[in-house]
Amino acid sequence: MPKTRLDTARIRAARRVIDPVFLDTPLYRCEALEPGLGCTVSIKLETANPIRSFKARGTELVASRLADRASRAVVCASAGNLGQALAWSGRRRELNVTVVASRLATRVKLDRIRALGAGLELVDGDHEMARERAAAIARYDGIRLVEDSLDIETCEGAATIGLELVDSAPSFDTVLIALGGGALATGVGHVLKAMAPGVEVICVQPLGAPALTLSWRQRRVVTTDSADTIADGVAGRYPIPAVLDDLLLVADDAVLVREESIVAGMRLLLDHAGLVVEPSAALGIAAILEDRDRFAGRHVVTIVCGSNVDADAYHHWVRSTPHHHKP
């Protein structure tokens, strides 16, 4: 049993708090993908819900705990998916939700945050600047700050995906998990290591935003000066020490993939699985494409974690011919 910050009994209890619309998501083998990948591939699909990502599993916990408090205000920084999730979970509990995002964030994510009734503050700079600003707002206003991957609710929420995987009587060898702040990887990884320790946990991050992967490899926090990837959902630069500690306990490997592989993964998922995914959700397929020998003959689960894309950017990615994409 890994000694992470997570606790399996608490994760099970979390299932009773999360709106069922986000739970028990489809898990199915997708044979049409397999000739192109050389292994058995199952999809855990986290996009068929009101916010098109897994993030509400965590914000449901945050919001339900806040709903009992005197202060009903909450702020988070978000590349767009956490913000939508917190807006959705907060709206139904009449919380006052503020989301801070980069002015460069994916437009449709910002539009959806506004449409869900949250206050949206845009900052110049990248997601790390949004994190700083959100923390400042929380301090100044004395309200709850939700820090993705640091706050245990975000990890426990993501970890409920792990429970669904192990409860499916797993026949799989490996789970591929998009690595951003680390909530998804440490959450799902904790459950797998606790309940299905034979299953390999592989985290996947873009080469252009490698901070947490480099940190995992060096066993100490490594920051980067910039992040350059289309996978906006995982483009962090400042790993959180406590999250790295957990990741070191649960990840068997952390790999980096090229932008062109992410695009090829999105295209495969569209053409052979009929799935629209955002770049972060194609990281697992990208990892297989970059190292077919490693996965040959194995049964791999990839968590399709979000599908919030700008339509024009998406069509540009998936319909361009592969040689137009440079890493």
Place this chain on the structure above:
Amino acid sequence: MPKTRLDTARIRAARRVIDPVFLDTPLYRCEALEPGLGCTVSIKLETANPIRSFKARGTELVASRLADRASRAVVCASAGNLGQALAWSGRRRELNVTVVASRLATRVKLDRIRALGAGLELVDGDHEMARERAAAIARYDGIRLVEDSLDIETCEGAATIGLELVDSAPSFDTVLIALGGGALATGVGHVLKAMAPGVEVICVQPLGAPALTLSWRQRRVVTTDSADTIADGVAGRYPIPAVLDDLLLVADDAVLVREESIVAGMRLLLDHAGLVVEPSAALGIAAILEDRDRFAGRHVVTIVCGSNVDADAYHHWVRSTPHHHKP
């Protein structure tokens, strides 16, 4: 309680036979669609499974009953989705499956039927010719013929979708159901009329393939000389009398929609819900687009029944500008 050929207790029992990968599919409100449609819209998503359509709910019943018999051979005609489903359900029970399809059927559907190990026989002419040929094979070889919408298993399987809708404690006013052979409409319609009689059941068919809708309106079987629609999954010409009898008992209305509305529906589902759908699965959205006043302010569920599309045709449909599509 409608006196159809279906029985609610048998439908409930069917859930225990169908592989769980096809059951309890996502049902969720999709607010991003709503500004474009003027009503509250929920999606019942039948595409996130190994065959990307609802059809395996029925073929699981067919195949499990055949698995106990001496004769382990079965044949069906299919536009492509029933064939994939029967191939999938038959393969795991070691049945000998033959699928008869039109040479003009969607290529990726035919490819998937072959990949799933079924024998595939192509006929010149349309789906009705395939039905004739499948019946001839069954007679000649003395094997089980699966007739979509006539065979009660296909209706009971589809009807399990209805159970999931009513078990969700429905807040919806209307369910929009693609109308082809009629299994989906009579199955879901039976359960709704039996268990949630206040919910309106509206069937939707393309103007270019209107045979069952015309039959419902005239309360007698009306055949057509041709079917001309991109919605290949519902392009029948010869309604089955027993199915029409049931449809007359459960449908509140049957409407016809233009091809350009089907394309507009596919595009809305892609751009605002992130869903790839085949044309038949966009019929419900098309019906709203053609009669916004009728649905204004109501809560409508549309069953997204399949996503098997040829990639090139799909991209042509969804990326063309609307004025390129003539009805």
